[in-house]
Amino acid sequence: MTERKKFSTGQDFEEIKKRGEFYLDKTLQIYDFLDQCGKHNFLSRPRRFGKSLMLSVLKNIFTGKKELFEGLYIYDKLKFEKFPVLHLSFAGISRHDDLKKYIQYNGRIHIDDKELKIKDFDYFNIGVVLEEICERAGKPVVVLVDEYDKPILLHLKNIQKAEKVRNFFQDFYAPIKDHDRYIHFFMLTGLTKLMKMSIFSVLNNPKDISFVGRHTDLIGYTQREVEDNFSKEIEAIAKKQNREVTQILQRMKEDYNGFNFGGEKLYNPWDINNFIENEEFGSYWSDTGIPSTISDYIKDNAIDVQRIIDYERDNSLIVSEMDLRVHNLQRLRPEVLFFNAGYLTIRNKDEQNHYYLKFPNKETEQVMLEYFLKLSLGKHYNLRDWKDVSQRITSGVFEQNADVIQKSVQDLIYRNCVGIPYDWHNKNPEGWLKSMVGVAIRMNNIYYMGENQNIIGRTDLHILRGGAVYVLEFKVNKNVDEAIAQIEKDYVQSYHNSFEKIIKIGINWNKISKKVDVLIK
Incomplete structure (x- = not known):
């Protein structure tokens, strides 16, 4: 009997390894990324795609916890040199949180196996904090910022509030420019690239690897990874459902595959992990429907979702490369919002760098169609x-x-x-x-x-x-x-x-x- 894989709903790599939970080895891609990347880097991906877990893996690499990587590709490829790490995640923030207090209590600093918080430092100035961390550790700092744009996107219903939050972060990140010498490596993740956020200018425009073919599978599961890592489970599911393995694989492709960021088509890990664990097809990634932040924005701005569905069907849903870099929250194209959230993906790209968008798979398409109906019919749906x-x-x-x-x-x-x-x-x-x-x-x-x-x-x-x-x-x-x-x-x-x-x-x-x-x- 095949030993069942244990899946974690958490994003802490160390906890996953210590509990013996399943981790699909992405360290080959991470090793390649670290070998090729610059000092400052940015990656945008939809929710539940593995951004937080990837940053947790990086944190454990840079804090020298080699023992956690035994059996993984990267284990004997790196020296696992220790660096101080500042890890700031906005994944858990709500629209009601005080931003300064949230940062003070959730900004975690790792120095020589000790964990501190930003509140433990005398200053709220991020530049001064970086300088002090560097002095204490004797080495420059690795900075990891997760879901950097969530505090702003939470307020799309109130653009004035969103702009106010953005201004707060412009002031927060601004000191980094004069303290860049204290940074060894900087990684930023989010849903969108908000060009007017000062972080993109103070870091001299971090390298955006979101659509770089070599790194598009840094997170997300490829077809080969799914077949190599879950072959026994898929065979068991096929037997349970009285179907052929090829039929199960085809249904998985139709329902869950199709996310395209300029390279190989990808699966959302959340879907596959839940499918394998539950042994049946279901709408796992989209189980909560359209996030309220997007839904509120669509309704408050009278966005024509019908047009998006019609254009997608006719292969005429097009955005430019500039559209994907959000310059003005008040002129945010709904297609870009749905793309960044994962409800649309790249169909193809032409010579003028125009992206033709489509629904990634049946799961996301069904969510969009039902959302259109609910929006159209209201309580009568x-x-x-x-x-x-x-x-x-x-x-x-x-x-x-x-x-x-x-x-x-x-x-x-x-x-x-x-x-x-x-x-x-x-x-x-x-x-x-x-x-x-x-x-x-x-x-x-x-x-x-x-x-x-x-x-x-x-x-x-x-x-x-x-x-x-x-x-x-x-x-x-x-x-x-x-x-x-x-x-x-x-x-x-x-x-x-x-x-x-x-x-x-x-x-x-x-x-x-x-x-x-x-x-x-």
């Missing part, structure tokens, strides 16, 4: 009812059953969407209806294309399946014959050479009579 109408619409399309589509769309509008503010579907009723039906189809893992600018005309949705193309055109207060005519005019000729069958589906919603008509040809 009911997952069970929505799944029912979603399945009926999808079945109606593929079975070419106009009655099923008609009744399902009617239910979608007048049962699932009852009580929606009038302006929601008054400003752009055709676009609203298309998005709601599109999300309903996509919730069943059916992928469709939207308006294709390369083809004459702008038919609303088209689904490719089994040698056939299903083309849906939506009208409001018109008629289904007009919808079919538009499909025949704009799309049929383009598709005749590529598909055996073209199924044309016209849907008209008469808002006056509250009637939905469907015609299939």
Whole structure:
């Protein structure tokens, strides 16, 4: 019988090793990083990706605790020279914490196996603290700052407060510039790169390794790491679920893989660890849904999440390299916010350094679709009812059953969407209806294309399946014959050479009579 791996929910490397809990060996990547890195470094990654654990590993390397690394790649590769370490983590901060007190009590200093806190020093000035640490230890300091941007992002709901917090940290980090000689190594992690944070200027712009191909797998699990480290567990899960190992691996890829930062696609460790431990598929990384900081920002700024979903589907969700460096909190692009939080990832990059974004995997896609529905329907959103109408619409399309589509769309509008503010579907009723039906189809893992600018005309949705193309055109207060005519005019000729069958589906919603008509040809 395979000995079950014990997984830790904590991020303390020393505790993990002492308790005999599982640690997937990333020290090859860490060794390569330390060999190639500069003095000041920055890494951005989504939550629960392993940033805190990676910094804990670095802390134990620089405090010379070689015994913890026995059996790991790096064990006989380094001298494990001891340095004093200042470790400051904002992972546990709340929006109500006093910043100065939090830093004083959570800024931990490790000198010769002793642990101090910033409050143990006479000054709050970080430069003076670094100088004093260096004098006590006789060596320059290793500085590790985790989730540096969290105190600011907690206040996205109140931009003035966020700016005030940022100003506090500008003053806090500013003395580092004149005390850089006391620093041996500096590592900063977070979700975003806030360019106006003084830390990026006082450190002479730390090397951003977030999208450097050589270091993109510094944290996160690669496909090979998953298969090499969990082969026995995956075999056991396959046996338990009466499936082939290849089927389990494929489902794991679809549900959890796909995070791309410019190198190999990665798994979020939190997902894989929980999947292996629980021996069943589930939404582990996204179990809490969209974080409240992002949700509040989206609602307070009337961000069009529907547009993000539509653009992602059409491969036209694009951000520039400059967009990813947040210069102004008041002009923060929602695509960048979702990217930094892990709900979008890189599809590809063009020659102009423009990034095309997409959902990393089915888990994150499902979260975004459900979030859109909750945002759209408010208290009227009911997952069970929505799944029912979603399945009926999808079945109606593929079975070419106009009655099923008609009744399902009617239910979608007048049962699932009852009580929606009038302006929601008054400003752009055709676009609203298309998005709601599109999300309903996509919730069943059916992928469709939207308006294709390369083809004459702008038919609303088209689904490719089994040698056939299903083309849906939506009208409001018109008629289904007009919808079919538009499909025949704009799309049929383009598709005749590529598909055996073209199924044309016209849907008209008469808002006056509250009637939905469907015609299939």
